C-alpha cells in the first residue's frame with residue numbers, strides 16, 4: 001500500500017470562479033488533488049463555496065478542526081491574542097506557550113512538552129529525541145521500528161518512518177527505520193535488536209483506513225519496550241485531543257508511552273503540534289530543537305482554547321455518544337448498500353467499501369453537498385467536528401446514501417454500456 005501516491009489533478013479539476021473564469025493557471029504547485037470548488041466561509045459542521053452552496057463537512061481539514069469551522073471560542077482567543085502579542089519569537093518566553101505546555105503535561109501525565117507547527121515536525125522531533133536518548137543510554141543505537149501501513153507525515157524523516165519507507169520518487173530515504181506488520185507482536189519481537197532505540201506506532205492507523213491496534217497488541221508493545229528498556233513513541237497526531245473520546249487514545253488502551261506526538265486537532269484548525277515526553281525520555285538540551293514559529297503565542301492561544309473546551313465537563317462523554325450514534329448510522333447504511341467493515345472509535349471512523357469506489361463516492365458526495373475523504377481506494381473516512389450534532393449526522397447519512405445510490409447507478413449504467 002503506498003500511502004503517498006494520490007492521483008494527479010485532472011482536467012476535470014479546472015478551477016472556475018463564479019464568472020466562469022478558469023483560475024487553474026494560478027501558480028499553485030499541483031501537489032494535491034483537489035475538487036474545483038473554492039471555499040469562502042465555514043461555521044461549525046458547514047462550509048460554503050464561492051457560489052454560496054453549503055456543504056456538510058465530515059473531514060474537517062483532515063481531522064484538524066476539532067471544534068468545527070470558526071468556533072466562537074477560537075475566534076475570541078485568536079483575536080484577543082492577536083491584539084496583545086502575535087509572535088515574540090522562539091528565543092523569548094511567552095506566557096501562552098508556557099501555559100499550554102503546562103496544561104498538556106498536567107492532563108496527560110507528561111513531564112515535558114514542546115510546541116511545533118505540524119504533525120510531521122512532531123514526528124521529526126520525536127525521532128531526534130529518541131536518537132539523542134539512544135546516544136546517551138543505548139550505546140549509540142538509533143534504529144526505530146514502525147508499523148507497516150503507518151503514516152507519520154510527509155517530511156523526509158516522517159516519510160522514512162512511514163510505511164514502505166520514503167516514497168521512491170524521492171530516494172534516498174533517511175536510514176534507521178524498520179517496518180513490521182501492524183498488530184503482529186511476534187514480528188515486532190523478531191525485529192528488535194541491540195541497535196533498536198524505539199518503537200513508533202499510531203494507536204489507530206489513520207491513513208491506512210482507520211485500523212485500530214488491538215489492546216493485546218499495544219499492551220504487548222508496551223511490555224516489550226519496558227523489558228528491553230527501549231522507548232515507546234505514540235503518534236497521536238490524529239487520535240489525540242479528544243478525537244477518540246478520551247484526551248489521548250493511549251488512555252483508552254490503558255498504556256503509557258514515553259514520547260507522544262500531537263498535532264491536527266490541538267490547534268483546532270491553526271498549525272499547531274506538540275511533542276510530549278515522560279521520565280527517562282526527557283533528554284533534550286539547549287540548541288537541540290528549534291524553529292522560527294515553534295511555540296508561537298498566537299498558535300498557542302488557539303491550543304489553549306481547544307484544550308480548555310475539550311476538557312470541559314461532559315465534552316468527551318458527548319464525543320463518545322456522538323461517535324456511537326455515527327457508528328450505528330454508518331453500520332446501517334453499510335448494510336443497506338452491501339458495503340463492508342466499519343472500524344473506529346469516538347469520532348474517527350473508516351468504512352471499507354465492497355469495491356474500489358471510494359474516490360467515486362467522495363466525488364458523488366461532493367455533488368450532494370457532503371465533504372468526505374478516502375484514505376484508501378476502498379475506504380471512506382469520517383472525522384467530523386467533535387461538536388457535531390445528531391441532526392448533522394442524520395443529514396450526513398442522507399447525503400451519503402444519495403452518493404452511494406449515484407455511484408451504484410453509474411456503475412450499472414457502465415456495465416450495461418459494456419454489455420451493449
Ligand SMILES: Cc1ncc(COP(=O)(O)O)c(C=O)c1O
Pocket residue numbers: 062117118119120121123151152153154202206207235236237238263264
Ligand atoms: C497519524 C499522523 N501522523 C502525522 C501526520 C502528519 O501531520 P501533518 O500533516 O500535520 O504534518 C498525519 C497526517 O495526516 C497523521 O495522520
